[in-house]
Amino acid sequence: MHLIVAEKNISARRIAEILGEGKKITEHKDAGVSTYTFGDITTVGLRGHVVEIDFEPGYQNWRSEEYTPRSLIDAKTIKVPTEKKIVTLLQKLARKADRITIATDFDTEGELIGKEAFELVRAVNAKVPVDRARFSAITKGDLQHAFANTTELDFALAAAGEARQSIDLMWGASLTRFISLAARRGGQNILSVGRVQSPTLSMIVDREKEIEAFVPEKYWQLDLDTEKSGERIEARHTHGRFHDKAEAEGARDRTKEPLVVTEVKEGTKQDRAPSPFDTTTYIVAAARLGFSAANAMRIAEDLYMNGFISYPRTDNTVYPASLDIEGILTTLRTSPFKKDVEWTIAHRRPVPTRGKKSTTDHPPIHPTSPATREQLGDDVFKIYELVLRRFLATLAPDAVWKTLKILFVAGGEEYTTTGGQLIEPGWHAVYPFSEAKEVVLPAFSMGESLPLKKITLDEKETQPPARYTQSKLIQRMEELGLGTKSTRHEVIAKLVSRKYVEGNPLRPTLVGRVVTESLEQHADTVTRPDMTQTIEAHMQQIKESKRTREDVIRESREMLHKAFDQLEKNELVIGDDIRNRTAEEMNLGKCPVCGGMLAIKHLRGNTQFIGCSHYPDCSFNIGLPMAQWGFAVRTDDICGKHQLNFVRLVRKGARPWDIGCPLCHHIDSNRESLSEMPSMTPALADTILRHHIYTVAELARSKPEDLAQRLVIPAADAGRLVDEAGTVLEKLRRRSECRKFLRDRLIPRKGRSYAKIMEVLKGQGITELAALAHAEPEVLKNAGICEAEASQVLADARTVYYGRVLRVMGIPAVSLKKYLAAGFTTPDAFCKLKPETLSERTGMSLSTVQKHVALVCKALNKPAPKKTSKLQTEKGRKELLTIKGLGEQAAENLILAGVTDGKSLLAADPKAVARDTGIPEQKIRDYQALYRKKKEIIEL
């Protein structure tokens, strides 16, 4: 068997479809992992890296005395499988293979993934020949060429990737642990530091500081309006910016009619067609269409995997001679852009445009096959169109603009206006994404006099430098050699998810800034780009086999040890500094009760809430959902009513949950429960709010006399309020118990959130366990719960609820356990069944059972069951068994539920019996009908 190993499942499938064209392709699933077989060839997809490097065991404990953060620098690493099923399958296939071709992506990362696969293969099959297929597009031509010309794995290239992995792990783990421990942060709250991440963050912080330090300067701008052939034309004073107001005003005052045209300068300007896309220019162009860097890359990778465009991670801006441009154009003729493709073919420039960077790995990003909007969906199609049109533009002729510059003089002051008109649209005909706009001016002649319509003197201010947009930042990172084409967008996404930066354009958060400044002050190698650049240069040397991986890692270790020398010396200062400065980011504003400072507090175990700085003197607090629903942070918005910062819950990979003003939220979420108190009027609700009482619990806790004094109401009224609050609180407690009960038993699925289930149940009046215990399965089914699950939940509810009822009636806990275990779950059973049966089934003595029966029946206000002889019991049982289809088990269940003979069967409520026995209601009705019929026959 010839085994082909691709980087992902989707590429494995595409490779099989293309190479196996015309043959039958069989998909086979092994533990959820697909393989595709045609003839003697099988393809299998990895999931990118299927192993990862980690430290040897022992380094996981952050607080270990032995393994300090610094010890991570020299810690040994191991490779651990992250995708066990794929690893197992790959090795299973490798044992049987007689040839293996690695067909992972063609770049450093892909080479490393290939090497990882190679090592897994070698571990189980020492002899099988392994070769490497390299291609830049998953298309027929590229794949056939690649598989006909396979080569060896490039171990030097893979080693460069491995070195990067080791160095990233070493820097990231040791520094993150050091800074987090110094600042006493853990769990969700750690402060991450990274080899590329930290210098990038530092750039964003520096820009913010420049902006803050910027002192705007005033300047004045002088414009006039005139008119020609009914068209309004604006001209600007040739002095440009006036920095002196008096000077600008003088020029304005001297500007008087006649306004005469003194010069008409016509010219033409070549407008070169754009160069081919590399990753960075592609991300910049996609950003103009509104795509974030990470999104643009995700879509491009998707298009690549599906064979629509070439590999999107490339530094190359020159089409290689081997690229079949004619072939691509011919293919694209069947795309929705047929017209543009044909226009390009008809107007092709002799040589395609070229950019500054020519590398040998991948061609620039270009389309490889036609696609339609229906196939891709709107967003993906937009990106496909961008890549396709860019490709056409690089083959299209330059554009030519006619330029026009007019000079006017009025009262000795000179003004000018310019126009531009596309006379040969060239590449603009196929690439509408450029920013150049036409400004068409009417014809002017020398000496012509024009009306002076308006003079405007605008006062303006110089602007600070702009914040980085994601795409600008990626460009800047590229210039500085920070990260690679494959990782830059991921680094930015990481900074956002770590809450170091926010918004687009990007601005640092307080934590981002504090951590950066601390590092800059105490270990600036970590934040300066030169460290990263050095390492990138070393990677290059490994790729070219000029240095070994071990050598480079050793040097990096030394660098990091030096940084730690500085850091460890200043550990206390760094910790205090970060803690003091970041505490502020959790402050929300004044406590409404005492005027102290309200702040978000994060405790161990995911608990978070808003508390007051005057605690314990002031106990005001606002509960928040657990941190697994989102880590609470402050936002810049401020409530107009309460002057408090808004709160937001952020969770990785989920849309943030905006709580808004925490006090408004607090008031709103308590309004409903307060209104359940019978005496609560809107006016009273206002009064208690004014006195800073927000919850039913606070009312219930109050002493009536204190409350009377605080609200200035009669003591009797206050007493009633406290009582009512107590009642509502108990109801709320039971409701939340019911919610928790359901939450513990139901897994949320699409379309059935707890909120939705509770909503449906509430509509049926079921908000407490007692009601749930008596509910019909239909009600739960309406809430999207399947039948089996519903009957289980209801049975549980009955056990829990009746168990509690029986305890209250006086059954001791130990006995209760025995009853429940024997299947007696309802108080009813005690009054229906004979004590002998109970005693027999539970193993408890008859006298004990009789005592219990008496207790329960008294509580239910029912007579205790009549005594029946053993003979009678047996007779009743036989009676039941005569019914067709009613077997031993069913009879047993019926007897337990108090249906002891034919007579009691006829008298029973089928619904109730169904609930107690688990036998479907219809079946019970059938038994009843059958028995009735039988009885009638006998009686006849």
Ligand SMILES: [Zn+2]
């Ligand atoms: Zn307070």
Ligand SMILES: [Zn+2]
């Ligand atoms: Zn508010």
